[in-house]
Amino acid sequence: MKKSIYILIGLAVSIFSCAKLEEEPESFMAASDFYRTPSDAVTAVNSIYFLLNAGSNAVQTPYNTLFNTGMNFMGDDENPGPGATNPDVRSQSVLGHASTGLRVLQIWQQHYSGIKKANIAIEKIPGIDFGANTKLRERLIGEAKFLRALYYFNLVRLYGGVPLILKDLATLEEAHSQPRRNSVQEVYAQIEKDLIEAATVLDPIVGGADAGRATAGAAKALLAKVYLTQRKWENAILKANEVITGPYGYNLVQNYAEVFLPIYKNGPEHIFSAQFKSVSQGQGNNQAPRSVLTGVPGIVGSYADQVVFYSVPDATKPGGVDKFFSVYKLYSKKDKRRDVTFVTKFKSPTNGNWYARLNDPAIPGDSVPFFNKYWDPATVSNLAESGANVPIIRFSEVLLILAEAENELNGPTGIAYTNINKVRRRAGLDDLTEGLSQHQFRDSLYLERRLEFVFEYQRWFDLIRQRDAAGQGILESSLRKVGKNNVAPKHYLFPIPQQEIDLNPNLEQNPGWL
Amino acid sequence: MNAKEWGALRNDALINSNKSPQYTAAQLDSLGEGTDWQKAAFRQAAIQNHNLSVLTGNDKTRVAISGNYFKQDGVLINSDFERYSGRLNLDHEYSNRLRIGSYITASQISSNVAPQAVVPALLLMSPAVPIYNPDGSFVLRNLFEGVYGNPINTLKNQINETKTGRFLGNVSAEYKIIEGLTFKVLAGADVLNNKQNRYLPSTVYEGSGLGGLAQVGSIFSTNWLNENTINYTRRIKNVHNLNVLAGFTQQESVTKGSVSGSSGYATDAFDYNNQQAGNVTSINASGFAPSPSSFASRWALRSFLGRVNYGYRDKYLLTVSLRADGSSKFAPGHKWGYFPSAAVAWNASNEDFLSQVKNLGHLKFRLSAGLIGNQQIPSYQSFSQLSYFRYNFGNNTVSGFAPNSIANPNLTWEKTAQYDLGADLGLLKDRVVIAADIYYKKTTDLLLNVPLPSTSGLWNIVVVNGSLSTPNPQVYQNYGAVENKGFELAVATKNLVGKFQWSTSLVYAVNRNKVLSLGDGIDQIIPNSALPSIAAVGKPIGSFIVYETDGVIPVGTSPDKALTPAANKNPGGQQYKDINGDGKITQAGDRVIIANQPKFIAGLTNTFSYRNFDLSIFLQTSYGNKLYNQNRATLELGTGYTGASTTLLNRWTPTNTNTDVHSAYQDPAATISDRFIEDASYIRLKNLTFGYTFPEHLVNKAKVKNIRVYISLQNYLTLTKYTGYDPEVSSNGQSAIDQGVDNGAYPNSKTFLGGLSFSF
Structure with missing residues (x-):
């Protein structure tokens, strides 16, 4: 009998120490155990690119459909087809949406998720020991800054001045903070700063296994576009020229089809593109079957x-x-x-x-x-697996930026003509008629951009940026022409998402939006 | 709404949106009645339940063995639930000091589950779409802008099986050390093995683009428990009663799971049994994840407990207890919570001065105060977790990691302090028994999944019921305080005793809930602007914040004066109340908060028996609760894209202007308003059972101890004004804030049961 009670107590005591209360993650890594090696740094920077294809199939992301459904559908080139069923999207496409629109929120939310990943990389990588390979460290920080600039550039164009978050909001207190909107100028100043710094540390050319990473040429090309958008014509000309004459090897491909066909991806015309890949767990270009x-x-x-x-x-x-x-x-x-x-x-x-x-x-x-x-001949039976990249900036746009800025600054000079004609000749067109006025040249250039970049998520950005001879924006007149009569001055900016205002009352709504 | 009426609605919507109508008058007539999608999908379904028990043993050993088979067909076609289970109870007296016992159950459940998106699709398919093509094949999808796969096709052809095997067992031993002092140890395990098999054939709409999609998933979960207690009981001279308990318990749960999938099959012949014949792709149909994934999760709980009960002459009773609980889920340094409680009771009826009172059975007063803890959150919430973000360079996939949650180094127990004052009263030899309680509970350090502004940068995309939802990122935090106060009353009476017996039991409960504070001085949280739910200080948690509708926009109103935030600003469009009087409808100025919790709930059971007949009737009611009927919000959009509510038959048209139902219009964004908040009060016949037990002298001849037959009705009758399927349902049941939103969850079903039981 004594024996059995010892057995019982033994049983109780042996189990006694089993249920440990310490948590040891098995299926994820904790942030506190990361950002220690150069390989961690590369992985951290890769994650910032994720937003560009954001292969999570069920989810639309900016360069994977979302800039169509949540932006370009409002424009004069594209409409939802019969298969676009989301009432939010259909409502937005006739400019009948409100600040509660789903796509309005998603574009905002996703860009800030990209910015967080850039911020943490910029914050943590300087503390990682790279040994002698400090060049890699600088390059990685440069890539993060480039992407942060791109994401803020999209936000500032769509929403106006947005809260400028430049550090990783790592604590609950920081994550709950209710930042106010910065001014448009402050946001652009940061974008320019990030791109200038990125251009000094990034490699001029990357290829092979790194093709698709941000380069110094990409930083300068994007900077040219940033200047153009702000109507800083001289700077735009300067940067466009640096891209054209610099050691980057950019050129127009003679066959326009090769700009898009996946087998020619990242060719000489590519400057920076969202990279897609077939049959690779959600990295296909979901836009392809929608068209x-x-x-x-x-x-x-x-x-x-x-x-x-x-x-x-x-x-x-x-x-x-x-x-x-x-x-x-x-x-x-x-x-x-x-x-x-x-x-x-x-x-x-x-x-x-x-x-x-x-x-x-x-x-x-x-x-x-x-x-x-975005048609991929290799994935016809399953087009959502299209491996076609989405150009974010390509060489023909740099030529058109140069032509546009030159015309705005100096009128339709030879430089302006030469650069627009390069794009026209590649398209099989005659040179632009000689002797146009500045206004006529501008109209021709706007049309050239529209035809060159249609369906590359550019049109809406052009509609809200470009101005006519009288200095008026072209958005309202362009949309009325195609019968989208709900258009109003408020549509030059997206509304700040209502859900975001509900959580952060410090955010002021854009004019005209309720 | 029939197809002809629906066609007219679609025409109106097109015309009001400056487009050409779809149907001519003749075409409208030919649409006729159209398809009744719900009738095609719902059915009356059968339940079977068979039970066999054997009890045996001698004075030292007792054994109970039972087996059970249960099968229920679902109310949706091709859905069912089947369970086999067996149980063994063993109790053995090893000596007069040592008893050992064992309890084992094993069960196997197989179920065909109707895909979640089917119920909304049944409502949203247009009646103008037929189920079958003229050649007998299924029509693939809704033919209009609202694209839903044919739900009948989905129900009939999509495979969605789940099989669960479960083993639950424990052994215990109780050893009497000296008289009054016993030591008890228990060890138990709960092992669960679940497998899910799904196949989306290429013949249903969602699978038509994919060449079929197969998914196989498994979950293996082990949960073990160990309890060690020592108990001392002493009674001194019939005056003092003492019971002391001390113990240590621990529990651990480990769950591991994996899912694999592939698509692009040359044939539908394999179902889910030949995944290697497909590709691992990115294609995702709602609810299916073809990419492989696996996970592991663990939690553990350790507790020390102590309790002292003391009674003086069975008149004055005192209980004091303290437990210390440690949970793995909380942050280091915050894992332990300490929860004391104390209670006193006075058995007044045992006092001499009351013992003579006629008809007083018993009378007891109770007062208690205590602290209890809650740790019901997922594991690992105190970490900043890295998520995997994939990309590719040079057409080669590369890995990316980034944090996707915020570390919470202070995450700890939610605590509720509760105070209860109660009385029990028995009258007329306990033919009337009354228990009444009032309580006050204050919960602090509330564990809430708190939404963060998107500027925090967390990525949070979830798919709810097949459609994409974009709530803000959320983090579990101890955030705020909530109070509940209420009153509970239970009355049980034996109205008739004797040959004809009738007894009644009534329970009645009133609870008032209020948010006292939210973290950091915040006034309100709206987790998801696509839902009306809000947590606001001073209001019940999960109240609704909505616009108030105010008829339709009157004729002659210019669009810039129309009181609506929506796109349709024409006369006949929905008009809203301008609460702040600024001449426009804004989120900031014109939304009101509406509470939705019940004023009271009650249950009433009446039991009758006469000779060998017995009858029991259980009624349940909830009064004053409200639901946001999200289905109706969709069905009353009036777009002509999807099926529509009959309410829209009375919609505004130039010839029907005296109505509060807005006109048909394409492309509306859904606007959350009080129009879709409904009174969900109900009285429901939860259960009615009528049985007959055969007289013993008859059945004993057949060597049977007992034979009983019965019929039973469940949820058979419901009186409610609520227009959704079921006033008792909430689609977002688990979440404290989103409760009260009904978006077409699988409803409770009405059941009619007949039964026969034998005892030998």
Whole structure:
């Protein structure tokens, strides 16, 4: 009997020390155990790029659909197609949205998530021992600054002055802080500072396994665009020239299609692009199937976006009106870009038949054009796996930045003509008519940008930036032209997301938004 | 709404949005009744329950063995739940000092679960869409802008199985050291093994683009428990009663799980059984994750406890206890919580001066005060956790890590101090028993998943019911204080005794809840602006913050004067109350807070028996509670994209202007308003059971001890004004703030049961 009680007590005591209260993470790493080695630093910087493709399939991110559904759909080139079903998106596409719009919040939220990753890298990497390889350390910090600048550049253009968060908000107290909005000038000053510092430490060229990382050329090109947006013409010219003449090896590719086809990715025209990759756990370009007709056997298209159709007078059409005018018809017949940018029919890989959708059965040959820039011939049966990159800035834009800034500063000089004509010649077009006035040249340049960059998440930024001869913004007149009559002056800026104001009452709403 | 009515609505929405109508009058007529999606999906479903028990043993050993089979078909077609279980109880008296016991159950559950997105899809499919194509195949999806896969096709063809095996067992031993002093040790384990098999065939809409999508997941969880207590009981001269207990308990739970998936199959023939025939891709259908993932999670709890009960002549009772609990979930240095309590009671009916009072059975007064703790949060919340963020350079995948939560070095126990004053009264030889309590509870260091501004930079994207939701990033914090005060009354009466027996039991409870403070002097938290829920100081937690609707925009109002934050500013659009009178509707100035918790809840049970018949009726009621009917908010949008509520039959049109239902309009952003807050008070017949037990002299001849037959109705009748499926449901049940929002969760079902039981 004594024995059994000893056994019992033994049993109790042996288990006594088992249930440890210390937590030892098994399926994640704690931040406190990280940021110690150069390899940690590389990994930390990689995570900042994540937002560019943000491969998490269920989620739209800026360069993976979100800048269409949450931004460009409001513009004059793109509309939601029949397959775009989200009421928030449809509401926003007719400019009927409010500060509670889902996409308005997502764009804000996601950019700040990118900024946090940059801030922590910039804060932690200087404390990591790189041994002799201090150049790598500087480069990584430069990449982080480049990306932080890009993310703030998007925010300041869309929302105006936003809170400038430049350190990692690591404690609860900091994370709960309710920052006020900085001024537009303060945000731009920080963007310029980050890009200038990045340009001095980044490599001029990267290739091979590093292709897609930020480079000194990318920092300067983005800086040129930042200056252009602020109408700092001299600086824009200076930086564009540095990109063109610097040791970066940029050039126009002669075949416009090769700018986009995945097998030519990161070619000489690429300066900085969102990198996509097929069959790699969510790194496919989800935009690709959204621009494809539904019901084509063997191709999965969701027809979630399409061109904006609007009416223009046309004597050749019934009733003297072409009801199906769109950006597609703005291209001249010679323009090689049109048939790279759009397709009007799809060949089924399973039965070989061609499929199209007619605008009006009474007008044969006038079928719906579909955007085609992110089509990946290698993933036709599963286009959401498209490996097509999204250009964020490419060489032809630097040429057009130079031409635009030159025209604004000095009028349509030879420099302005030379640079726009480089872009036109590559497209198979004649040189721009000689002897244009400054205003005429500007209009030609705006059109050139629109045709060159359609569907590259650029149009909305141009609509809110560009000004006409009278110095007025072009947004309202451009949208009224295509029947988007809800447009109002308030639309030059996004509303600050209501959910954010609810959590941070220090944020002031933009004018005109409730 | 039938298809013809729906077609007219769609035409209106198009016209009001300056577009051409879709249907001609003749086409409208041909639409006719259309499809009743709910009728096609819901059914009356059967339940079976079989139970067999054997009890045996001698004066030293007792054994109980039982087996059970339960099968329930779901009210949605192709959903079911099946359980086999067995139980063994063993109790053995080893000697007059040592007793050992064991309790073991094992069960196997198989279930076909209806995909979550189906219930909303049943409501949102347009009645103008047929279920089948003329050739007999399924129509793939809603044919209009609101794209939902054909839910009937999904129910019939999507595979969504879960199988759970569970083993629960413990052994215990009790040793009497000396008279009155016993030592007890218990060790137990709960082992759970769950497997989920899912296949989305290429023939349903969500899988049509994917070439099929298979997902297999498993979870293995072990939970063990050890309790060691020592108990001393002493009674001195029938005057002093003493009981002292001291103990140590510990518990640990480890859960590991993994999911794999692939898509792009050449055929649907394999279901989920041949994943290597597909690719690991990025494609994600709602609820499916084709990318492989795995996780591990653990928590542990250790407690020391002590309790003293003292009674003096069974008149004055005193209990004092203290427990110290350590939880692994909290931050280092904050893992332990100390929870004392004390209670006194006075058995007044044992006093001499009351013992003569006629008809007084017993009378007792109770007073207690104590502190209790709560640690119900996920593990690892005190860490700043790194998340994995993937990218690629030169077409090669690279790894990225970045923090995606905030370290909380102070995370600790939530504490509730509670005070209770109560009385128990028995009258007429306890034919009437009354218990009444009033209480006050104050919870401090509230464990709340607190939303952070997005400028904090945390990435928080979640998929809820198949659609993307963007709540702000959240962090578990001890954040604020809440009070609950209330009154509870229980009355049990034996109304008739004798041949015909009737007894009644009534419980009635009133609770008032109020947020006393939120962290750092914040007045309110709105975790998700897509939902009306708010935590605001001075209001009950989870109240609603909404605009107040105010009819429709009158004819002749110019759009810039229209009182609405929404896109449709034309006459006939929804109008809202301008609370602050500034001539426009703003989030900041025109929202009101509406409480939604019940004024009282009550339950009433009546039991009757006469000879061998017995009848019991259980009614339950909740009064004054409100629900935000999120389904209705969608169904009353009037876009012509999705199915629509019949309310819209009375919508504003140029010829029907005397209405408070807004006009049809395309592209509206949903606006959260009081229109969708409904009184969810209800009275429900939760259970009615009618049984008959065969007379013993009859059944004994057949060597059977007892035979009983019964029928039972559950949730059979509900009286409510609530227009959703079920006033008792909340889709966001776990979250304290989001309760009260109904977005089409699987409803409680009405059940009709018949049963037969034998005892040998």
